[in-house]
Structure formats: C-alpha cells, structure tokens
Amino acid sequence: MAEPDAAPGDESAVISTRGLTKRFRGGQLAVDALDLSVPRGSVFGFLGPNGSGKTTTIRMLLGLIEPTGGSAHVLGESMPGGVRRVLPRVGALIEGPALYGFLSGRDNLLRYDAADPTADPATRGARVERALGRVGLSGAAGKKARAYSLGMKQRLGLAAALLQPRELLVLDEPTNGLDPQGMREIRTLVRELAGDGITVFLSSHLLDEIEQVCTHTAVMNRGRLVTQGTVAEMSAGARGKLAVTTPDPAEAARVLKERGVSDLVTDGEQLTGDPPPGDLAELNTALVTAGVRVRSFGVTRASLEDVFVSLTGEGFDVAG
Numbered sequence: 373m374a375e376p377d378a379a380p381g382d383e384s385a386v387i388s389t390r391g392l393t394k395r396f397r398g399g400q401l402a403v404d405a406l407d408l409s410v411p412r413g414s415v416f417g418f419l420g421p422n423g424s425g426k427t428t429t430i431r432m433l434l435g436l437i438e439p440t441g442g443s444a445h446v447l448g449e450s451m452p453g454g455v456r457r458v459l460p461r462v463g464a465l466i467e468g469p470a471l472y473g474f475l476s477g478r479d480n481l482l483r484y485d486a487a488d489p490t491a492d493p494a495t496r497g498a499r500v501e502r503a504l505g506r507v508g509l510s511g512a513a514g515k516k517a518r519a520y521s522l523g524m525k526q527r528l529g530l531a532a533a534l535l536q537p538r539e540l541l542v543l544d545e546p547t548n549g550l551d552p553q554g555m556r557e558i559r560t561l562v563r564e565l566a567g568d569g570i571t572v573f574l575s576s577h578l579l580d581e582i583e584q585v586c587t588h589t590a591v592m593n594r595g596r597l598v599t600q601g602t603v604a605e606m607s608a609g610a611r612g613k614l615a616v617t618t619p620d621p622a623e624a625a626r627v628l629k630e631r632g633v634s635d636l637v638t639d640g641e642q643l644t645g646d647p648p649p650g651d652l653a654e655l656n657t658a659l660v661t662a663g664v665r666v667r668s669f670g671v672t673r674a675s676l677e678d679v680f681v682s683l684t685g686e687g688f689d690v691a692g
C-alpha cells in the first residue's frame with residue numbers, strides 16, 4: 373500500500389497519544405482517554421463537530437495546556453516536557469494568525485522571523501521571500517495586512533509557520549470563516565505542503581474538507597475517539613446509500629420498505645435509503661417483478677458522514 377501507516381505506539385507516528393485526557397476545572401471532560409496515531413507523511417484530518425475536543429487536544433499536543441491524564445508524544449518527544457525541543461520543528465496555526473494590520477505582509481513576516489532567536493538575521497530576507505512564494509503571496513507582499521482577504525491572512529499565517537523548515541504542521545480549522553475560493557486555496561496549499569513531505573495535522577468540522585484533502589482521519593465525538601484510519605478504508609468499510617431512479621416512486625418505495633430498506637427518502641423520481649444486509653440484486657429483482665420501471669439502481673460511495681452516523685447513531689451536527 374502506498375499510503376503511510378502507523379499502529380499505535382509505532383515509531384513512525386509523528387503524533388501518538390495514549391489515554392490522553394483533559395478534564396477542565398469545573399468538571400468538563402473535554403478529551404476522554406484519546407489514543408491517536410498520526411503516521412509520518414500523512415495529511416491527517418482531525419474531524420469532529422464543534423465542541424468535540426479538537427482544540428483542547430491540539431493545545432495539549434503543543435504543550436499549551438497540561439493533560440489531566442494519559443500521555444502524548446510529538447516527534448518522538450514526550451509532551452509537554454519536550455516542548456522546547458519539539459516546537460521549533462512544528463509549524464502551528466491556531467485560531468487565526470496574529471497579524472499587524474498596519475504592516476505589509478512582508479513586514480509581518482520579517483517581524484515574526486526577528487522574534488525567533490534561532491533565526492540568522494543575515495538570511496532573514498531570503499527566508500521571508502521564500503515563505504511568501506511558498507504560499508503564493510509574493511505579488512501581494514507589499515500590501516498592508518489589513519487589506520488582505522481572510523484567505524490571504526490565513527496564507528500569511530501559514531507563511532509565518534513555514535519560515536523555518538518544519539516536519540509537522542498543526543492547523544486548527546484552517547479554512548474556518550473562508551469563502552469557497554479561500555477554502556480552495558488553503559486546501560491546495562495543504563496538498564502541496566504534504567507533497568513536499570511535511571506531515572499535516574489539521575482539525576475540521578467539515579466532512580467534505582477531510583474527504584478532499586486528507587489521507588487519514590480520526591473522528592471525535594463528545595471528547596472521545598469514534599474511529600481512526602485511512603479515509604479510503606473508512607469509506608470502504610461503511611455501506612453507502614441505495615439510490616434508485618424510477619418514474620414509479622410510490623410503488624418503488626412500498627417494495628423497498630417491504631424489503632428492509634430504511635430511512636427511505638423520495639425526491640421526485642429519486643429514492644434513497646439505507647440498504648439492508650444481503651445481495652442487492654434481490655432488491656432490484658423485487659422492484660422489476662413488482663412492475664416498477666427502474667431507470668437506475670446503485671449504491672453511492674459511503675461518505676465520512678455515513679461512517680460517523682453508523683458508528684455513533686447521531687447526526688453530524690456541525691452547529692454542535
């Protein structure tokens with residue numbers, strides 16, 4: 373298999389956690405015994421509805437808050453103990469970049485670079501130009517940051533995270549608040565960075581985002597891990613929706629219900645539902661035998677949403 377893979381505890385894991393837990397003062401259990409394994413070279417989508425514990429996990433991984441239980445390793449170092457050694461190897465973008473609006477994009481990066489005691493001032497200009505080029509902002513580098521679109525601001529934040537060579541990028545909801553064009557730009561950039569060999573760990577509450585850019589995913593719900601693995605395996609493991617097109621939808625619905633198709637929805641000539649276990653050819657035969665004229669009959673590929681719903685019995689409520 374060409375996809376990178378790592379079992380829990382595997383040394384090829386860039387991030388690995390065991391029983392990682394955070395209970396906030398006041399009793400809120402935000403992250404509950406999380407076992408996570410992020411393979412080197414993956415684009416790892418940390419997926420979950422709002423409030424499911426993603427940001428809290430990321431803050432623990434970066435050593436910003438202490439876990440109340442379990443352990444976390446990032447790039448082979450225990451966190452938060454190894455934070456000083458780990459953070460220089462990690463680029464992070466959490467809750468939008470802190471930018472000076474009155475400075476140009478370039479000057480913002482020069483400031484970031486100057487704040488890094490390990491950055492050689494003699495090569496600062498070259499580093500900043502390279503980072504601007506990497507995120508496609510060379511042309512707009514002289515504009516004041518306050519004139520940037522949200523997508524450009526996010527790209528500038530990424531450029532700041534990429535001033536130094538990084539092994540791991542941690543992005544918390546990198547497309548939050550962006551318009552579709554801005555989202556596309558960030559997704560393309562993430563793919564390019566992964567193509568350069570950087571492991572990318574990104575959180576999102578958007579199922580289709582994970583499906584579009586990630587090789588691997590872990591799905592969270594109410595602080596707990598629901599499932600993790602490659603996106604391809606996960607979609608293959610769940611059964612998709614049955615979709616039938618017919619000019620006889622009422623009769624078709626009756627037959628399909630009788631044969632165990634659940635959650636049936638009729639929309640004009642299109643019926644969709646959850647197929648029962650067993651051979652779908654039998655269903656098709658039953659329709660035809662009942663005189664239903666079938667224009668198309670098939671099973672759509674399962675989405676991560678189907679996986680989530682089948683594992684939790686809950687809808688994927690993005691409003692949380």
Ligand SMILES: Nc1ncnc2c1ncn2[C@@H]1O[C@H](COP(=O)(O)OP(=O)(O)OP(=O)(O)O)[C@@H](O)[C@H]1O
Nearest residue numbers: 396400402420421422423424425426427428429577
């Ligand atoms: N400092 C805190 N004190 C108490 N509870 C908190 C704190 N931070 C987060 N929580 C709670 O922990 C739970 C998980 O929050 P978290 O921000 O990690 O979720 P999330 O998946 O990142 O969601 P979102 O996408 O909305 O940020 C939520 O119920 C939240 O209210």
